[in-house]
Amino acid sequence: MDRYLSGHQLARLVAIDPGARPYYRALAGAVRSLILDGRLPVRVRVPAERHLADALGVSRTTVTAAYDRLREQGYLESRQGAGSWTALPDPGALGTENPWIAAGDDGLLPLHCAAPHATAGLPEAIAYASEHYPRYGLGMGYDPVGIGPLREAIAARYTARGLATLPEQILVTTGAQQAIHLVIMMVLAPGDAMMIESPTYPHAIDLARMRGARIVPVGIPEEGWDLDLFASAMRQSAPRLTYVIPDFQNPTGHLMDDAARAGLVGAARRNDTTLVVDETWCELAIDEVPRTAPLGAFDTDNRVISVGSASKLWWGGLRIGWIRATAATVRRLAVLRAAVDIASPLFEQLVVTRLFERIEETRAERRRSLGASRQALVAALRERVPEWSFTVPQGGGSLWVRLDGPAAGPLADAAACHGVRLAPGTWFGVDGTLESRLRLPFTQPPQVVEEAVERIAEARTRGSYGARPAEPLTPAL
CATH class of the missing domain: 1.10.10.10 (Winged helix-like DNA-binding domain superfamily/Winged helix DNA-binding domain)
Structure with a gap:
């Protein structure tokens, strides 16, 4: 019955x-x-x-x-x-009162991930790659450092941003994640110190642990980087490598000004540390912001290695990244990379090559879409959860929210029961810190973030926050 x-x-x-x-x-x-x-x-x-x-x-x-x-x-x-x-509901239809709202593979709205949907230019770029793909059929089909046209496009973009670069200084990688991994493997030996910002990109922490590095976190105050803290930590811990995200830092959204960039490179020079600069978010300004030069523009002794990616500007499914360093360093990294995957897929490289030709159109498109989603997220949070506080970033893809108590992990568990997967602050730090923080991305369409905040508010009202959550199965991006 x-x-x-x-x-x-x-x-x-x-x-x-x-x-x-x-x-x-x-x-x-x-x-x-x-x-x-x-x-x-x-x-x-x-x-x-x-x-x-x-x-x-x-x-x-x-x-x-x-x-x-x-x-x-x-x-x-x-x-x-x-x-x-x-x-x-079917996983692909969860929360779909319109076709913009899509869930992740586990059936939850994916607010643990800051990867945006594809830009409008992607289909044409794919068609271009399909047309030109056969031209490469007479060769080996791969190049350990990346195809020439893409390296030229990446080098030209660095030059346009204020850092003169030759194609020989570019290594194309399979995403920024691989780029960071290669640099860590080249620079660090097990037991060496690696300095990171706190909070920072979670997978950088994972890679440091995989290498057996001694992690040295340096906190970022509410107003941005404190150079005295950084310089002091460098002096005391003598890190072989320091990993920073100066452009719309993930997850805080801070943008480092040129004076701080010059000061950071100077501190690295005095303390003989290699700076790995993650520029994944550098093209994603939403508001009018002062023009800043790449961190490498302040480098006088080749200690800055820059990392970039196609995933945030164009689409997360494009697993193409790059490293900008000296030509000699690029050759060393290419040899190291050969033990991993030899080269990145040709087709995706051709797609990204084409997308670089219309980069300003894409940046304008992202400003509109991310701006609308940021506005929707801010308004929804202020209406539904006014007790939480945050600073609205001028670009990037997320809000770094301070909760009204140390309950990010339990809240994430409760939100999952209401159809939303969240990224608690503990993902972005070490030793269980940042439990009173939550990263909320605005890379999904406005309808998605509004629906997600509604569900989070329900979870907060109804949820029980007694127990710490299990280790998350899905990493934050």
């Missing part, structure tokens, strides 16, 4: 604030939460609209709108004359 709920039974379960507005959205959200946390099993028949309306003391139109919303999102299935049953 089919299981079912009466109107009064479901009304007792949802427990909605009578002042909630719009009420139909609150009702739909409450039912969705019941399904996601298992209190309302799948394949249970829900009461007819008029019965639930009577039990809640609202109009039938309100319940109809709530049921319609749940059907659109995939949480109700209905058949004419037979009623409606609770359901779980």
Whole structure:
């Protein structure tokens, strides 16, 4: 016999604030939460609209709108004359009240990841790559340092940004992640000190641990980098390598000015440390910001190695990155890289080569899309969770949010039960720090971030934050 709920039974379960507005959205959200946390099993028949309306003391139109919303999102299935049953949506349709809202592979809205959707120019670039791909068929099909046209395009972009660069100074890699890995393997021996910002990109921490490095974190204050702290830490710990993100730092969003860049390179010179500069976000200014030169422009003794990527500007699926260093360093890295994968895929290199030709169009497109999503995220947080604080960055892809208590991990667990995967602050630090922080990206469309904040607010209201979460299965990007 089919299981079912009466109107009064479901009304007792949802427990909605009578002042909630719009009420139909609150009702739909409450039912969705019941399904996601298992209190309302799948394949249970829900009461007819008029019965639930009577039990809640609202109009039938309100319940109809709530049921319609749940059907659109995939949480109700209905058949004419037979009623409606609770359901779980397909992973690709979770939260889809319009085609912009997409979930991750685990069925949760992917707010743990800051990778944006593809830009409008990608299809044409793919067509270009398809057309030119056969031209390379007479050769080996790979080049350990990268194809010439792409290296020329990357070098030209560095030159345009204020750092004169030759193609011989560029090594194309399979993403920025591989680029960082290669540099760490070349520079560090097990036991050497590696200085990082705190917070920082989580996979840089992972790579340092894999190499057996001694990690030296240096905190970033609310207003940005403190050069005295950096110089003092360099002097005391003598790091062989220092990893920094000066352009819309991930996750804080800070932008380092030229004076600080010159000071940082000077401190590295005095303390004989190699600077690895992650420029993954450097092209993603949203507001008008002062023009800054690449960190390598302040380098006088070849100790700055720059890393870039196609993933944030164009698309996360383009696993193409690069290293900018001296020609001699590029040759050393190419030899080291040969033990890993020999070369990056030719097709993707051709795609990125074409995309470089329209880089300013892409930057303008990103300014519009990221700006709209940032505005939506800021407004939603200020409305739904005014107790949280943050500084709105001038570019990049995320807000670095301070919670009203050290509960980022438990909140992430509770949010997962409400259909959102989050990146707690502990991912971005070492030794379990940053538990009162949360990184919230605005690289998804406005509808997604608004829906996500609504679910986070529900999780915060309903969730129990008693236990620390298990180690996350999915890394933050």
